[in-house]
Amino acid sequence: MKIQLVADSAANVTSQNEMGVVSAALKIVTDKTEYVDNDALDVARMVAELKAYKGKSTTACPSVQEWKEAFGDADMVFGVAITSGLSGSYNAGCIAAREYMEENPGRKAYIVDSRSTGPEMVLLLEKLHELAGAGLSFEEICTAIEEYHKHTRLYYALSSLDNLAKNGRVSPIVAKAVGLLGIRVVGTTTPEGTLHPEHKCRGEKKAMEQMLACMVASGYKGGKVRLTHSCAPEVAEKFFQLLKANWPNADITIGEDRGLCCFYAEEGSFLSAFEHE
Ligand code: X90
Numbered sequence: 001m002k003i004q005l006v007a008d009s010a011a012n013v014t015s016q017n018e019m020g021v022v023s024a025a026l027k028i029v030t031d032k033t034e035y036v037d038n039d040a041l042d043v044a045r046m047v048a049e050l051k052a053y054k055g056k057s058t059t060a061c062p063s064v065q066e067w068k069e070a071f072g073d074a075d076m077v078f079g080v081a082i083t084s085g086l087s088g089s090y091n092a093g094c095i096a097a098r099e100y101m102e103e104n105p106g107r108k109a110y111i112v113d114s115r116s117t118g119p120e121m122v123l124l125l126e127k128l129h130e131l132a133g134a135g136l137s138f139e140e141i142c143t144a145i146e147e148y149h150k151h152t153r154l155y156y157a158l159s160s161l162d163n164l165a166k167n168g169r170v171s172p173i174v175a176k177a178v179g180l181l182g183i184r185v186v187g188t189t190t191p192e193g194t195l196h197p198e199h200k201c202r203g204e205k206k207a208m209e210q211m212l213a214c215m216v217a218s219g220y221k222g223g224k225v226r227l228t229h230s231c232a233p234e235v236a237e238k239f240f241q242l243l244k245a246n247w248p249n250a251d252i253t254i255g256e257d258r259g260l261c262c263f264y265a266e267e268g269s270f271l272s273a274f275e276h277e
Pocket residue numbers: 026058059060061082083086087088089115116117154156158169188189190193194195260261264265
């Protein structure tokens with residue numbers, strides 16, 4: 001019984017991952033260049049080029065065909081997509097899953113709508129990996145992952161909402177208040193998987209304290225945390241230390257945002273996905 005895990009590239013998972021996750025790439029598109037968010041993408045270079053570029057930039061989700069290519073020839077496929085509240089990726093993944101099952105009787109495919117991005121997608125993938133190794137049926141895994149999802153959440157500290165606003169993913173009014181130097185927005189997701197900015201914080205230290213308070217208020221009690229940063233390892237490291245000071249035994253890791261998350265989260269931002277009660 002071959003089980004394949006897949007995700008779109010908003011999960012920041014490259015082909016070196018230990019779970020065997022295959023990634024379907026989103027794209028970052030300007031008038032000059034198309035950046036494909038795969039292993040080969042030089043994220044730092046993309047960020048530098050985009051900083052110098054003054055024209056329009058946008059993004060595109062993987063097509064139905066690209067999702068299907070990621071499925072390969074597995075008996076069971078489980079996928080995780082960036083929030084359907086902001087992207088067409090989940091929809092494309094679902095069509096791919098339906099066609100995959102129609103074209104290959106006996107095979108099964110299921111896509112989870114993360115209603116989130118990046119590190120929360122990683123938590124879901126890690127749980128799927130665990131469930132896949134436990135000898136459960138397809139239906140049991142589908143039920144178990146949706147149940148687990150009720151106990152995960154994402155908080156973000158963003159240094160700019162410019163690209164989100166320019167691409168219609170948050171209102172320009174909300175975005176403007178964050179454009180000021182040193183202001184970070186700390187927020188989470190709505191049940192529909194859109195952004196819910198909660199606090200404007202002056203400076204990085206305040207943003208971290210706020211995020212910690214938000215996590216505790218959401219029921220974080222020392223479970224797994226998956227952190228990612230957009231070209232700012234020192235920021236993620238500081239937040240990691242803050243968490244470790246409070247929960248020395250917690251399973252916490254730091255990863256890098258790849259192309260899609262870096263484009264929208266922007267330089268200096270960090271994301272924290274965690275398990276809660
Ligand atoms: O289909 C596409 O073109 C992709 C559109 C994605 C838009 C949003 C990406 C957000 C990336 C920003 C901070 C966390 C937001 C939480 C989302 C619910 C990261």
